[in-house]
Amino acid sequence: xxxxxxxxxxxxxxxxxxxxxxxxxxxxxxxxxxxxxxxxxxxxxxxxxxxxxxxxxxxxxxxxxxxxxxxxxxxxxxxxxxxxxxxxxxxxxxxxxxxxxxxxxxxxxxxxxxxxxxxxxxxxxxxxxxxxxxxxxxxxxxxxxxxxxxxxxxxxxxxxxxxxxxxxxxxxxxxxxxxxxxxxxxxxxxxxxxxxxxxxxxxxxxxxxxxxxxxxxxxxxxxxxxxxxxxxxxxxxxxxxxxxxxxxxxxxxxxxxxxxxxxxxxxxxxxxxxxxxxxxxxxxxxxxxxxxxxxxxxxxxxxxxxxxxxxxxxxxxxxxxxxxxxxxxxxxxxxxxx
Amino acid sequence: xxxxxxxxxxxxxxxxxxxxxxxxxxxxxxxxxxxxxxxxxxxxxxxxxxxxxxxxxxxxxxxxxxxxxxxxxxxxxxxxxxxxxxxxxxxxxxxxxxxxxxxxxxxxxxxxxxxxxxxxxxxxxxxxxxxxxxxxxxxxxxxxxxxxxxxxxxxxxxxxxxxxxxxxxxxxxxxxxxxxxxxxxxxxxxxxxxxxxxxxxxxxxxxxxxxxxxxxxxxxxxxxxxxxxxxxxxxxxxxxx
Amino acid sequence: xxxxxxxxxxxxxxxxxxxxxxxxxxxxxxxxxxxxxxxxxxxxxxxxxxxxxxxxxxxxxxxxxxxxxxxxxxxxxxxxxxxxxxxxxxxxxxxxxxxxxxxxxxxxxxxxxxxxxxxxxxxxxxxxxxxxxxxxxxxxxxxxxxxxxxxxxxxxxxxxxxxxxxxxxxxxxxxxxxxxxxxxxxxxxxxxxxxxxxxxxxxxxxxxxxxxxxxxxxxxxxxxxxxxxxxxxxxxxxxxxxxxxxxxxxxxxxxxxxxxxxxxxxxxxxxxxxxxxxxxxxxxxxxxxxxxxxxxxxxxxxxxxxxxxxx
Numbered sequence: 014x015x016x017x018x019x020x021x022x023x024x025x026x027x028x029x030x031x032x033x034x035x036x037x038x039x040x041x042x043x044x045x046x047x048x049x050x051x052x053x054x055x056x057x058x059x060x061x062x063x064x065x066x067x068x069x070x071x072x073x074x075x076x077x078x079x080x081x082x083x084x085x086x087x088x089x090x091x092x093x094x095x096x097x098x099x100x101x102x103x104x105x106x107x108x109x110x111x112x113x114x115x116x117x118x119x120x121x122x123x124x125x126x127x128x129x130x131x132x133x134x135x136x137x138x139x140x141x142x143x144x145x146x147x148x149x150x151x152x153x154x155x156x157x158x159x160x161x162x163x164x165x166x167x168x169x170x171x172x173x174x175x176x177x178x179x180x181x182x183x184x185x186x187x188x189x190x191x192x193x194x195x196x197x198x199x200x201x202x203x204x205x206x207x208x209x210x211x212x213x214x215x216x217x218x219x220x221x222x223x224x225x226x227x228x229x230x231x232x233x234x235x236x237x238x239x240x241x242x243x244x245x246x247x248x249x250x251x252x253x254x255x256x257x258x259x260x261x262x263x264x265x266x267x268x269x270x271x272x273x274x275x276x277x278x279x280x281x282x283x284x285x286x287x288x289x290x291x292x293x294x295x296x297x298x299x300x301x302x303x304x305x306x307x308x309x310x311x312x313x314x315x316x317x318x319x320x321x322x323x324x325x326x327x328x329x330x331x332x333x334x335x336x337x338x339x340x341x342x343x344x345x346x347x348x349x350x351x
Numbered sequence: 352x353x354x355x356x357x358x359x360x361x362x363x364x365x366x367x368x369x370x371x372x373x374x375x376x377x378x379x380x381x382x383x384x385x386x387x388x389x390x391x392x393x394x395x396x397x398x399x400x401x402x403x404x405x406x407x408x409x410x411x412x413x414x415x416x417x418x419x420x421x422x423x424x425x426x427x428x429x430x431x432x433x434x435x436x437x438x439x440x441x442x443x444x445x446x447x448x449x450x451x452x453x454x455x456x457x458x459x460x461x462x463x464x465x466x467x468x469x470x471x472x473x474x475x476x477x478x479x480x481x482x483x484x485x486x487x488x489x490x491x492x493x494x495x496x497x498x499x500x501x502x503x504x505x506x507x508x509x510x511x512x513x514x515x516x517x518x519x520x521x522x523x524x525x526x527x528x529x530x531x532x533x534x535x536x537x538x539x540x541x542x543x544x545x546x547x548x549x550x551x552x553x554x555x556x557x558x559x560x561x562x563x564x565x566x567x568x569x570x571x572x573x574x575x576x577x578x579x580x581x582x583x584x585x586x587x588x589x590x591x592x
Numbered sequence: 593x594x595x596x597x598x599x600x601x602x603x604x605x606x607x608x609x610x611x612x613x614x615x616x617x618x619x620x621x622x623x624x625x626x627x628x629x630x631x632x633x634x635x636x637x638x639x640x641x642x643x644x645x646x647x648x649x650x651x652x653x654x655x656x657x658x659x660x661x662x663x664x665x666x667x668x669x670x671x672x673x674x675x676x677x678x679x680x681x682x683x684x685x686x687x688x689x690x691x692x693x694x695x696x697x698x699x700x701x702x703x704x705x706x707x708x709x710x711x712x713x714x715x716x717x718x719x720x721x722x723x724x725x726x727x728x729x730x731x732x733x734x735x736x737x738x739x740x741x742x743x744x745x746x747x748x749x750x751x752x753x754x755x756x757x758x759x760x761x762x763x764x765x766x767x768x769x770x771x772x773x774x775x776x777x778x779x780x781x782x783x784x785x786x787x788x789x790x791x792x793x794x795x796x797x798x799x800x801x802x803x804x805x806x807x808x809x810x811x812x813x814x815x816x817x818x819x820x821x822x823x824x825x826x827x828x829x830x831x832x833x834x835x836x837x838x839x840x841x842x843x844x845x846x847x848x849x850x851x852x853x854x855x856x857x858x859x860x861x862x863x864x865x866x867x868x869x870x871x872x873x874x875x876x877x878x879x880x881x882x883x884x885x886x887x888x889x890x891x892x893x894x895x896x897x898x899x900x901x902x903x
Contacts (some may be wrong), residue, residue: 023461088714135894142653142712143893146845150886153842157883212465214454221440221451228438228496230422231400231431232503233455271837281722284715289442319730319834322722329719334704337712 016216026102028209038292045295049197053190061304062189066261068302069196070254075283075294076203077250081243082280083288084216086223087137088145091152092279095125095248097159099255104171104265113182118256125252126245134242152276159267170266173259184260192261199257203250210246211291219243251279287341296341299327308323352414353378354399354430356506359408361391363396368394370563372408376507376541381533383554383571384543387584390560392543393435396511400432401425412507426455431505433496435512439484445495446471446480452502463502470498473535474528490499490521494528501532508532510542514549522549529553551575559583617779619875620753625871627754630766631811633867638767638822639840640847640859641774642694642815648854649791649811652702655717658841659724660690660816664823666728671760672739678740680822689862690820694812702812728834737832759828766825770818771860778856785813791854819844846889852902862900 030041052065074092081089106112136147160168179186184195207316210216218239221229230236259265278301286297304321328340336342354376361369376382384392397403399410401422409418412428420428431452440448446467453463453470453471471477474494484492493513500508514522526549532538544550548556555587559567559574561583567574574580643657654660664686668679697720705716706731739745744759778784789797798804830836847866851858866885874881892899 023459027460086711088711093699133891138894139897142655142714143849143897145714146842147890147893150842150890154883157880161877161879212460214458214460217443217447217451217454217460217463220443220447224440224442225438227402228420228434228440228499229451230402231426231434231438232452232499233423233426233794234451235421235423277722288711319726319728322726323730326719326721326723326726329715329722330701333708333712333714333719334701337709337715 024209027212029203034291041281042292050280053129053193059189060223062193064303064306066189066193066196067306068298069193069200070257070261070300071279071282071298072204072295073196073254074251074279075201075286075298076207077247077254078279079207079283079288079294080210080219080250081240082283083290083293084211084223085219085240085243086289087240087244088141088284089148089244089247090145090273090276090280090281091148091150092251093271093275094152094155094192094230095129095251096255096258096275097155097267098125098128098248099252099257100259100265101159103251103256103259104173105165107183109172114184114256114260117184118253121252122249125248129245129248130241132193134167134237135245137237137240138242138260149273149276152271152275153310156267156271156273159271166266167207168266168268170264170269171259173263175263187262196257196261199253203253206250207291215239215242220289221298244256247274251274281325281329283339285325285332286337287339287344289338290341290345293339293341297339300340352376353380353412354541355411355414356399357409357411359395359398359410360406361394361403362406364383367563369398369405372560372563372565374558374565376519376539377538378506378539379533380556381529381540382542383557384541384560385545385547385550385557386546386560386566389562390583391563392560393511395560396432396509396543400430400509410443416533426503426505429506430509431503431507432509433493433500433511433513435515437489437490437492437496439496441483441485443483444481444553445476445484445487448495449498449502450483450512452499455503455590466502467498470501473531474498490524493517493525497525497528501528501536505538507539507541510540510544512544513542514544514546517546519548522546525549526553624754625875626868627756628760629868629871630864631756631760631867632870633864633865634764634767635760635822635826636867636870637860637863638763638770638825639819640844640851640863641771641856642817642819643844644848644851644854644856644859645774645818646811646815647848648856649787650706650794650808652706652713653717653845654812654815655714655841656697656721656724656837657815657819657844658837658839659721659728660693661819661823661826661840662728662832662834662837663693663724664690664820665827665830665836666732666823667820668824668827669737669739669832672742673737679739679824679828682827684819686820687817688820690816690818691813691825692816693820694808694814694816696826697816698809698812703808715739723839725834725837730832734834737831739827739832742828757829759825763822763825763828766821770821771856774814774818775856783810790843835867842889843882843885844869846885846892848899849889849892849897850899850900855899858899858901887892 031042056062074096078089078092081087099121102124103114103117106117114340121215132151136144139147159165165171176183176185218229218234221232221234222236222239226236253268255270282297282301283294286295287293299323308321318351332339352375356372356374359369359372360367372395391475394403398405401420401424404419409416411417412430417425417428440451443451446464449467449470450463453466457463471480473518474497476491476494476498479487479491484495497513514525519523529540530553533540542550556568557571557574558565559580566579566583567577639661643654646652646654667686667689671677671682671685673677694826701716701720705713744762747758748755748760749758778788786802787810788801789802789808790804794804843866846857847862850865851862866888869884869888870881873884
């Protein structure tokens with residue numbers, strides 16, 4: 014047996030346990046989970062349900078991005094390409110070969126990982142701004158390629174035909190309640206992964222790199238390899254979210270699943286919520302997504318475009334000047350003062 | 352022989368920072384490296400520890416050639432180092448800082464944590480385990496950095512001006528800690544310093560560098576008397592008189 | 593003869609030209625493309641100038657650079673569409689607005705993040721970029737606008753078989769002029785030398801009595817002004833949208849990277865090269881004409897980070 018019984022228990026503990034977090038957080042988290050679980054039964058408005066699904070989706074995106082952007086400290090502004098890879102893999106496989114959803118997730122993640130591996134080594138010669146711009150460039154190149162290529166549908170995109178009956182194989186359902194638990198499942202999976210990750214050797218080494226690369230190297234850490242691995246994991250996680258998007262929205266095109274604005278949004282929610290913390294991405298999404306969706310409805314479709322992002326941008330500039338740890342950082346500082 | 356440096360040369364563009372440096376460190380020794388500013392001490396350190404690639408010469412560790420190896424490989428093979436001007440990890444707690452060092456030798460978080468706690472206890476830092484290092488005084492941070500390096504289970508520990516900025520009491524504390532560590536862990540020390548009391552008190556052999564070259568070597572007493580050494584620090588006038 | 597081209601995505605570059613017996617049609621196409629490339633290149637260079645200056649003086653990269661340019665574009669648009677004035681008048685206004693925007697950005701934001709961690713610096717100018725981008729989207733909606741009336745708008749000149757837009761020509765000419773002015777200012781005036789000193793070693797400059805804070809603000813001001821002018825000029829022939837900023841920030845980045853961060857001469861030459869690259873790739877695969885610029889940035893920055901003239 015590769016793992017003794019104790020080892021297995023240890024791994025499971027690392028995945029599921031929050032015992033290193035203060036009690037208030039654990040309680041808060043449980044309340045959060047309960048709210049999400051009962052939400053679709055309590056709230057029946059389809060708009061609210063859609064907001065909740067979008068929130069969970071972006072919390073999921075944020076969790077993935079948080080690995081390289083938060084714990085790794087490498088600001089990646091090209092995550093949308095990975096979302097696109099996942100979305101297109103799912104959409105194309107469903108349309109061409111009628112492959113069931115859960116199988117389509119894998120090629121998407123695999124491609125995202127492989128592509129990221131290929132670009133990561135040259136890119137990680139760069140740091141800071143230059144790295145960020147490089148990630149931007151790579152993502153833009155991919156998006157323009159997808160628009161250019163006819164075989165992926167070009168600018169027209171890919172439409173997934175609606176099935177006559179609800180289906181667990183293709184994850185198509187009549188009621189939004191199913192989608193809610195669907196995305197919630199994926200969200201929890203990534204959350205558990207992140208819980209494991211932050212306690213793992215990789216997680217510690219990554220944070221060491223973020224805080225001081227040279228010192229990290231002196232402790233036996235292969236800086237480049239660690240960054241590359243993390244970047245690839247983030248890519249795979251992003252692709253998973255992209256696959257969901259295809260299954261949920263049933264129509265994808267490059268401007269929807271791979272645009273610059275999506276990369277920006279993902280990075281932005283995590284940075285404002287608190288990059289490098291466990292709850293930051295969730296917090297960020299919890300504020301921005303409802304703000305975005307409801308402010309829009311309230312101000313009317315024309316005017317709303319931008320106000321929420323403007324507010325967010327102001328918060329971001331303020332955070333840059335005062336508290337790089339984001340809203341969660343502010344919260345932790347307040348908590349310490351007591 | 353633990354560490355051997357043979358005819359090491361390091362050039363930066365036109366500037367020769369290290370010219371033909373050779374030295375040997377036996378297991379269990381404490382070797383001090385001194386010299387005026389700009390002598391090339393930290394450059395030598397960086398060449399050995401894998402931060403610079405030497406332009407010429409070779410470095411051997413336990414008779415294996417490690418010339419030009421990258422820093423992380425050098426660490427894995429048993430050479431740890433601390434840095435001039437600290438490189439503590441500000442967003443990790445004291446315990447987590449040391450755990451990162453421990454992770455060099457294990458994958459297991461429990462083991463890493465236990466190791467870290469052991470080391471922190473030895474360094475008298477058990478109270479500060481969950482505090483962030485930036486909230487602690489500089490002298491304490493140096494101890495944390497020391498602990499972190501120790502957690503990698505090194506055979507050779509290279510200390511780059513660890514006594515810099517410490518007051519005499521703190522310096523004495525560090526000396527005590529180093530002596531204790533040496534005894535308990537079969538450690539070999541190679542340190543570079545400006546604080547003379549520190550270096551002379553703890554070293555068995557002192558090597559002197561000036562202007563990129565090695566100019567003297569011997570026991571602290573011998574070296575302090577040498578004309579060349581005094582000249583390097585204070586100029587010709589004092590050497591003669 | 594109408595020059596039926598714009599830089600918009602998806603449009604193919606097509607030009608009509610007079611035949612001359614002495615030069616074959618291929619040669620004519622090549623010279624036309626080269627001319628177009630140089631003109632656009634000079635404009636790119638002008639856009640990149642501000643970025644290079646700011647980076648040279650304080651080693652910070654302005655993510656919002658393209659947005660400063662966008663402000664200039666909207667100034668021209670407002671003048672033309674709402675005030676019915678010639679957009680050319682926007683030039684000094686855009687310069688002033690750009691200068692103000694730069695200086696204010698410095699004082700209220702950049703100054704406070706300069707000493708912080710790099711991530712904070714990135715957040716900071718990134719946030720500024722987002723703010724301006726979405727502010728524009730809020731005020732003007734994402735609709736694409738363009739200027740249709742003006743002394744320079746929509747006019748072309750032909751010399752033999754070569755045709756070009758008057759607006760692009762004037763923009764390129766102004767770019768040359770501004771480059772010359774800035775170059776002379778940096779190298780010949782006392783103020784310029786102070787700027788240079790600050791860029792080489794800010795601390796030492798302070799000891800010499802140079803007010804580095806003022807120098808930094810000045811760099812941001814000049815950077816904003818030059819790119820604001822570029823925007824006002826660009827609006828004469830390019831679409832005005834709130835999202836235009838990012839594209840030009842990236843082009844500016846590619847240009848500065850190629851030319852070497854901090855080098856004015858580098859930005860000038862690299863701009864021309866990038867312009868030529870865009871035009872040539874646009875001729876063959878028009879949908880990917882910007883794609884090649886992104887690739888250039890990536891390759892330069894990974895394989896030759898110093899660029900052509902940088903340090």
